[in-house]
Amino acid sequence: MADGYDPGFLVTTLPLPAPRQAVRTLTYPRFAVLLDPERRLAAATAVNIDGRTMRDLPREGDWHLDSRVPEGEQTGPEVYAGNDLDRGHLVRRRDPGWGEPDAARAAMSATFVYPNAAPQAAGFNQSKELWLGLEDHVLAYAESTDQRLSVFTGPVLSDDDPVYRGIRIPLRFWKIAAWSGDAGLACAGFVLDQSALIDVSEGRLAAPPLGAFHTFQVPVSAIADMTGVDLGALVDADVLRGRALRGEAWPELTEAGDILL
Numbered sequence: 600m601a602d603g604y605d606p607g608f609l610v611t612t613l614p615l616p617a618p619r620q621a622v623r624t625l626t627y628p629r630f631a632v633l634l635d636p637e638r639r640l641a642a643a644t645a646v647n648i649d650g651r652t653m654r655d656l657p658r659e660g661d662w663h664l665d666s667r668v669p670e671g672e673q674t675g676p677e678v679y680a681g682n683d684l685d686r687g688h689l690v691r692r693r694d695p696g697w698g699e700p701d702a703a704r705a706a707m708s709a710t711f712v713y714p715n716a717a718p719q720a721a722g723f724n725q726s727k728e729l730w731l732g733l734e735d736h737v738l739a740y741a742e743s744t745d746q747r748l749s750v751f752t753g754p755v756l757s758d759d760d761p762v763y764r765g766i767r768i769p770l771r772f773w774k775i776a777a778w779s780g781d782a783g784l785a786c787a788g789f790v791l792d793q794s795a796l797i798d799v800s801e802g803r804l805a806a807p808p809l810g811a812f813h814t815f816q817v818p819v820s821a822i823a824d825m826t827g828v829d830l831g832a833l834v835d836a837d838v839l840r841g842r843a844l845r846g847e848a849w850p851e852l853t854e855a856g857d858i859l860l
Contacts, residue, residue, distance in 0.1 A: 604631040604645040608749055610779035611836070616751055617829035618642040623672070625665060625714055628706035629695035632714045635756060636672035639766060640717055643753040643828055644689040651745035654696050654703040660711035662686055673713045678764050687719030687772075689752045717754045718768050720793050751775045751833070755790070755826055770794040773822045775833055784836040788819040789852075814852045 603626030606614050615624070615631060622633040622642050630646035664673050679686050688710055695706035754769030761768050770793055777786035791814050819837040823830045834840070 602626065602628060604629070604749075605647050608647040609747060609777060609784060611784040611832055613749055613777060613784075613833070614831060615645050616643040616753075617831075619827040619829075623668060625667065627690075627695075627709040627712065627715075628702070629697075630690045630706075630710070630715075632689070632712075633753075634668065634672065634714045636668075638756050639672055639674045640756065640769065641689055641714055641753055642756060642826075643751060644715065645749065645751050646690045646694045648694050648748040648750060649697040650747065652697040653693070654698075654700060655693075656696060656700070656704055656707060658692065658707075659704065660692070660708040662711045662713060662716065665712050665714050668714065674716065674718070674766050675713055678718060678766050683721045684718045684768075685721050686713075686716040689715050689717055689754075690750075694750060717772070718763075718766065719772075746778050749777045751777070751830070753826065753828070771825075773817075773826065775819055775822065775830070777833060777836065784832060785838055786819060786833050786836045787838050788817050788822050788833075790815045790817045790822065790825075816852055 604615060606612050615633065618633055618635065620635055620637070620642065622635055625632045625634055630644060632641045633643045633645075634640070635642040662676065664670055664675055678684065690710050692707050692710045695710065696703040697706075752774045753772070755771040755773060756767075756769060757771075760770055772791045772793070773789065774791070775786055775788045777784060779785075816839065818839045819830055819833045820840075822828070823834060
């Protein structure tokens with residue numbers, strides 16, 4: 600089952616994001632990865648989530664390369680060995696895990712593919728205050744409201760990202776959650792920054808103490824600008840669009856209650 604991301608899942612058709620660089624479009628059950636073969640990382644991912652039929656199934660799956668892609672175009676296990684880097688799921692394990700149990704289980708297992716991973720500092724990936732905490736909040740919103748969501752995630756692939764074991768480690772990640780609101784399509788965008796947790800000086804990876812991280816809710820237009828990814832109708836559906844047009848500062852998030860949905 601590799602049906603991929605469904606652009607017609609919400610009230611408004613939402614095509615896959617369109618990165619400016621050439622990418623490989625890889626489809627999996629209920630999600631897709633747009634792989635940048637030069638960076639060997641995803642430029643963007645897209646997943647459909649049905650909060651009404653979410654399943655809480657045991658964690659199953661082993662990380663593996665995608666056999667459809669040359670190994671030299673993927674960031675494999677050698678980058679994550681013997682250090683404090685996590686294989687951070689871009690499409691979360693639970694996100695496509697809805698519907699009939701067998702289909703949910705297969706979709707969850709499919710997320711353990713290296714094109715769906717990005718190097719993340721362990722404290723960043725595992726902290727409830729950071730990436731994981733934001734993802735839990737989005738998923739809880741879908742489940743508590745029986746809401747359908749389409750979620751788009753990726754690293755900010757910058758030319759000045761630090762090099763480690765032949766890979767440039769992304770320092771920032773973005774996420775956009777979209778849903779069908781009372782007035783039509785609505786969405787919210789976020790940027791999470793792990794710059795203070797990554798140090799590759801002297802040719803090795805060092806993990807400074809967890810502290811100076813930042814999580815922002817940002818205009819979707821700002822995500823499009825910083826990534827070069829065409830996000831289509833999401834820009835106009837942004838709950839922060841008014842603030843963006845007024846040039847207001849990005850709200851920094853310190854707890855889930857700060858998030859505007």
